[in-house]
Amino acid sequence: MLAVESAIGRFRRDLTVAAALRLTLLGAAVVAFAGGSFIPRLNTPVLLLAVMGAWMFLSYRSVRGSRLAAMSPLLIAAGEFDQAEQRIDEALHSFSLFRTVKLLTLHHLAMLRHAQHRWRDAADLCRELLAQRLGAVRNLSRSTRLMLADAMLELNDLPGAFNALNGLYSERLTLSEAMNLLAVQSDYLARIGAWDPLLDQLKSKLQLVELMNSPNAARTQGFMALAAKAKGDAALATFLRRRVELLIDRQELLSHRPLLAGIWEGSSDEKKNESNETNQEIDPQIDTD
Amino acid sequence: MATNPAESLDVHAMIADSAPRPRGMWVWGFSLSILAVMLLGEFAASRQPNLAATIHGATGLATIALVVAAVVVAITAVRRQRAEQRAVAVLEERVQLNRWDEAIALLRQLLSSPMRLPVAWAQALLWLAMALIRFERFEDAIALHDHLLEHVPMDPATAHGVRLARAMAMLREDHLVDADRALSDLRRGGATAQSAGLALIEIYRDIRTGHPAEAIDIFESRRDLLRTQLSHRSADAWALAARGYDLIGRPADAAAAYENATLLSSPAELHRRYPELSSLEGKYAPATLPAGVA
Numbered sequence: 040m041l042a043v044e045s046a047i048g049r050f051r052r053d054l055t056v057a058a059a060l061r062l063t064l065l066g067a068a069v070v071a072f073a074g075g076s077f078i079p080r081l082n083t084p085v086l087l088l089a090v091m092g093a094w095m096f097l098s099y100r101s102v103r104g105s106r107l108a109a110m111s112p113l114l115i116a117a118g119e120f121d122q123a124e125q126r127i128d129e130a131l132h133s134f135s136l137f138r139t140v141k142l143l144t145l146h147h148l149a150m151l152r153h154a155q156h157r158w159r160d161a162a163d164l165c166r167e168l169l170a171q172r173l174g175a176v177r178n179l180s181r182s183t184r185l186m187l188a189d190a191m192l193e194l195n196d197l198p199g200a201f202n203a204l205n206g207l208y209s210e211r212l213t214l215s216e217a218m219n220l221l222a223v224q225s226d227y228l229a230r231i232g233a234w235d236p237l238l239d240q241l242k243s244k245l246q247l248v249e250l251m252n253s254p255n256a257a258r259t260q261g262f263m264a265l266a267a268k269a270k271g272d273a274a275l276a277t278f279l280r281r282r283v284e285l286l287i288d289r290q291e292l293l294s295h296r297p298l299l300a301g302i303w304e305g306s307s308d309e310k311k312n313e314s315n316e317t318n319q320e321i322d323p324q325i326d327t328d
Numbered sequence: 329m330a331t332n333p334a335e336s337l338d339v340h341a342m343i344a345d346s347a348p349r350p351r352g353m354w355v356w357g358f359s360l361s362i363l364a365v366m367l368l369g370e371f372a373a374s375r376q377p378n379l380a381a382t383i384h385g386a387t388g389l390a391t392i393a394l395v396v397a398a399v400v401v402a403i404t405a406v407r408r409q410r411a412e413q414r415a416v417a418v419l420e421e422r423v424q425l426n427r428w429d430e431a432i433a434l435l436r437q438l439l440s441s442p443m444r445l446p447v448a449w450a451q452a453l454l455w456l457a458m459a460l461i462r463f464e465r466f467e468d469a470i471a472l473h474d475h476l477l478e479h480v481p482m483d484p485a486t487a488h489g490v491r492l493a494r495a496m497a498m499l500r501e502d503h504l505v506d507a508d509r510a511l512s513d514l515r516r517g518g519a520t521a522q523s524a525g526l527a528l529i530e531i532y533r534d535i536r537t538g539h540p541a542e543a544i545d546i547f548e549s550r551r552d553l554l555r556t557q558l559s560h561r562s563a564d565a566w567a568l569a570a571r572g573y574d575l576i577g578r579p580a581d582a583a584a585a586y587e588n589a590t591l592l593s594s595p596a597e598l599h600r601r602y603p604e605l606s607s608l609e610g611k612y613a614p615a616t617l618p619a620g621v622a
Contacts, residue, residue, distance in 0.1 A: 071388065072388055072389075072392060082384060083384045083385065083387065083388035083391075085366075087388060087391050087392070087395075088362075088366060088391075091362075091395065113483065117485070213417060213421065214420070214421040214424060214425070238620070241620050241621065242620070242621060245621060246425070248560075249559075249560040249592075249593075250424055250560075251559060251560075252559055253555060253556050253557075253558075253559040256559050256560060272618070272620070274616075274618040274619070275618040275619075275620055275621070277618075278591070278615075278616075278617065278618045278621065281591055281615075282591055282592060285555065285562070285566075285588055285591060285592055286555060286559060286560070286562075286592075287555070288552075
């Protein structure tokens with residue numbers, strides 16, 4: 040497995056080497072053009088051709104890394120983490136003249152670590168990316184911030200999550216980013232007990248929730264149910280809790296977000312569960328007797 | 329009655345007009361021009377040694393002008409490609425948010441002239457197929473899916489999704505034999521155990537062909553899979569199960585399943601998707617929505 044520190048070290052070194060190479064080629068092109076007046080034996084077209092040839096050769100070499108980088112998100116989405124790791128490793132070790140390829144590769148590594156639930160590594164990689172000048176791939180900053188906020192929540196670092204989310208409110212988000220933001224923001228608001236903002240614009244939020252995958256849809260509506268309960272809206276809390284029950288197994292949900300146990304407290308299901316647990320405790324005694 | 333915004337879509341013309349054409353010939357054009365300028369410059373300099381410095385300077389200037397022009401053309405091409413990708417992303421959002429009038433206007437605009445990126449083209453055609461199904465133009469949707477499967481390279485997951493949508497369109501159009509064959513092909517693909525989409529279509533086929541007990545068997549054995557993979561769209565499976573329970577005379581189960589379905593999705597949307605559910609309307613109560621949601 041790629042160590043995050045060495046990946047970041049390599050990434051920084053490659054960016055420096057690529058920048059130096061680009062500067063060298065640019066300098067050679069300037070000399071080829073302007074130096075003709077000062078250096079009589081300088082053959083401008085030949086030198087320009089050499090610079091162009093070198094640029095094209097290095098660009099061609101960079102395409103390999105770009106192709107490797109492009110494959111990784113599909114592999115991560117398919118859960119094929121080992122293959123994704125291998126591709127990212129190759130992309131990280133391949134030469135690229137362009138910053139974007141390296142930035143994308145590091146972003147994919149952050150995505151992989153996030154998918155593997157290696158929150159500390161994902162957070163370090165996201166911070167490294169956000170510290171860079173993203174240029175042509177500046178839209179990466181939004182998904183990186185979302186990943187960072189989620190990782191911070193998983194690490195129970197609420198101020199860190201707040202800082203990561205803060206930069207997103209002024210941005211224009213895509214639908215999928217808006218869904219991710221809603222999921223992460225609901226988690227954060229529930230942890231700090233900000234119930235009113237959780238239920239703001241509920242109808243629009245539910246429209247987004249209905250497009251989410253099961254775990255996120257269940258969690259987000261679970262947090263909303265907690266808010267409804269805290270605000271004394273029993274009908275809304277029950278409606279949202281029943282939706283949660285239809286979307287995910289209760290134990291699975293609670294194993295990731297124990298806080299959500301609160302949505303069953305005092306409900307008829309909770310009483311039923313308690314009575315089942317009591318019966319299970321009694322039954323062995325009956326058998327033994 | 330509201331007008332159907334997809335009514336006048338000419339699918340075959342849209343496919344033909346929007347197919348990407350080979351572009352990139354300009355790269356060769358610029359490369360050959362640069363080479364020609366250099367060779368001519370060298371030839372001229374060898375014939376006029378006293379003017380060699382001037383000729384080399386002029387050749388260098390012409391080369392730089394050509395390189396700058398090539399860079400401008402490349403940047404313009406990249407910008408147009410990015411604009412196309414953004415348009416397809418916007419199209420996806422419009423479809424997902426059920427903003428169909430805007431989605432169809434965008435489809436018309438995107439597919440009226442050759443697209444630049446084969447991937448963006450394939451995605452736009454997939455959203456067109458979804459629009460055709462949404463507006464019940466099933467024959468056109470089947471033809472478009474056939475075209476996609478035959479001519480457009482896709483990853484296995486996307487191809488599976490296209491085959492599922494095609495089978496669903498066949499069922500809705502009453503091409504039952506074709507649909508059965510399509511489902512057999514899907515099962516042969518080894519997707520039976522893992523695909524909630526396939527389970528949903530099999531449930532629908534059994535409801536449509538009057539085999540409710542089989543539909544319920546599939547529903548009950550794959551309930552976890554349906555929930556995990558379909559999220560809120562598992563409402564479809566609950567609604568079809570409600571119809572199945574109703575048909576085999578289990579009204580209590582039918583009522584519970586119908587309530588679950590309408591907890592996850594609006595009854596109007598479910599009835600639009602599956603005309604077979606019309607008999608449940610009024611017979612079973614949908615879920616009661618709280619004030620802030622209704």
